[in-house]
Amino acid sequence: MTTVSAERITCDVCVVGGGPAGLSAALAARRAGASVELLDLFERPGGQYFMQPAHPPTGAAARQVAEGRALIEHVLASGVLIRSGVEVFGAYDEPLILARRGDAALVVKPRAVVLATGAHDRPAPFPGWTLPGVMTPGAAQRLVKLHGTRPGSRVVLAGCGPFLLVVAAQLRAAGCDVVRVVETSPSPLALAAALARFPRHWPEAARIMLAVVPLLPRFRFGRIVTRAAGETHVTGAIIARIGRDGRVLTEGAEELDGIDALLVGYGFRPSVELATMLGCALAHDWDAGGAYVVADRVSGATSVPGIFAAGEITGIAGARPALAAGECAGIAAAGFAGKATPSPDGGRLKQAMDFALALRRAFRPPYGTLGRLPQDDTLLCRCEEVRASEVRAALDEGAGDAHGVKMWTRAGMGPCQGRICGFGISVYAGCAGSADPAVFGANAARLPARPVPVDVLAAAVGMATREEGAQIIPTG
């Protein structure tokens, strides 16, 4: 007989996600007197921004790591229990959190939940994007920050947004030869204009700028990578200008050769799966990352009582707003759990959000252009190997929306469940089927938020639905 162990935990506040928003939410809730459990997917807390490598780095990266380490230490010292390596795969609005750590099931029954599940890269498909050596800037950053591994020696970085600058600086510091930084925005003027209004952010901006100054001649604005070239690995890229009407101008395109990594991403997508499963109201704005959780601007309260949201899942804004929002949501969640708390002060959050929104306006990916990049044989869904021509045929026959396309082509039916391919299919449909990408919809998240073995699932749900009882469940 095999067994799966199952543990049930009760607490005042359960925080899901150990990045800036989750850490500050946990700390604030704990300081307000709540018992707090923080569940984080990774080996060490910190999220993408405060990522904690096994061996602390020196130089420019040390500052950010140290800031994160300090926050984590505060959180631990306050009495928050951080559970790392925990995959949350289900959420019900009792509230009830279903999770596992390896093959052990974990059930959390809190009074309130703070969702701080963050975001992930938002790639868009183009010819050659599935070649080895093509990855997202976020994945490359993770390699560098966590393992000190370079994604390649001669690298092209492409996409949209200030995150590219950050990654460019980190790649350069890691010893990569950054051959090109390809930004879809027409010029750096919009960034300069946004910065001009927020002197508080000049020091941080100056630090990043300084680090990329030597790369400035390699920056290309108003351009886009239209193709990755290579046989078994990426060796080249085609970089074309974007016309005023959003069309790609093939004339004068640069054909770059001799590279071994191509990093392309167009912002981030909020990880709204658990919020969706809990029934939290979502809204859609591509500039905010796509579907995001509607939350009170101060308390982070979602449409579901007792469920609070903070950070990137409420719309992509970066680490500073996430830290401020986490604190507010943590206090509000502790209040919901019955602790006497002061009203959260939304001042810091508002300041941080104002700057984030200015940046968001300065860097808007050219969605129409992205939708035109795939050729007929370009894979839109990598899991199920669905090509653009198949998606187009389904749209032509009346598939109508993301769900229709999924049913008729299997696009989005694989392990990623549309998280990776959803954006690309949507912008492609916006061109191919003249569908409004915002109403085209997406593959709605359902149990499980992440794949979970059937026996672990049974143990977790069995534990959740049973009255207080045994901790070990025989399953076979």
Add this chain to the structure above:
Amino acid sequence: MGVSAHIVVVGAGIVGAATALALAERGFAVTLLDRAAPGSAVSGASLACLGTHQNSEVELPQLIWATRRWAEWDQRFTGAFHYRRCGQIRFIDHAADISTAEHWIALERAAGLSAQLLNLDEVRRIEPALTGPILAASWSPDDALVNPFLSVRTLLRAAVEAGARFLGHQPAQRIDCQGDRVTGVTTPDGRIDANTVVVTGGPWTAGLLAPMGIELPIVPRKAQCLATVAQPPTIRGVVGASKSEQGGVHGGYTQIQQSEAGQILFNTVLAGGESAPGSPDRVPQVDLPFVVDSATTLMRLFPGLRHVDLLRSWVRYEAVTPDDRFIIGPVGPTGLYVGAGDNGTGFLRAPVIAEIIASAIAGTRCAVDPSPYDPARFAPKVALQ
């Protein structure tokens, strides 16, 4: 819109698509509407089993006709919807249920079908992975599976090729009448004129007809399913629980099968697991007791699958009638027809519904006996105005 069509079919699931095809092939001008993407509600969530076994004693002739029609469609559309004659096993885990299975086998064999009782060795030869503690099983080799999505797509495409028009994301808001005649359907984009309206709207059917004073005894019932990540070929056919003497299935209802893409699809609703009433407009998550029942049943029957990753779950509302049979035929004002009440088994019956409605509208002989589905059986609730 202000467009004119002779017949509007409301609801583009498998039933609506089949009906639109049957009507278009008879030369009618047909417009098929759906509130969302075609087949995105009950049909898209279906496990699409085409089986006569342990299904419905009253409807056996119609079911046999339907299975033949599906096989013809497979030939005609050259495998477009992945028709697989994989057979169906109904496992028996209570001795008392053997006689019930024998009863079904006898009446199916009398109708010319080839159902039989299997001992454990025979079960293992057909489904080697089914190693759980069962006593025996009944077996129906001719039962088949189709890809539910591609079935809707194929029939819809054929209907359009035959001249029908499809409008997606066009919810029918109202059926319009003048005197005792249907005159059209109103959608958010305007009115579509019609002298005949066919409502194949599954769980939305009763709500659409209620404002006309037509009360159909169709209620939504939560249907749920779980799917694993793709596996190598493991389960050959449909595996279900045999019916029991107590009525229904002893200890519940189970269906387990493997999709052609490799995912294991499974669901178990144990007795007492009846879900709370809901609305098809707001689809909730799967119920936790359902998850436990389904996962433990899968692990009990197929111990080798217990470490396989679950990938997805889904919920839809199917349309349930008091006697588990469709309501098919004219209701209310002249020109209004209904084909709804799938009871979770609409796929197999789709050609039957299409045949009954199309022949009634065309005034031709019907190839199947429509009487089990007569709306009038629920009179006087279906008030003829």
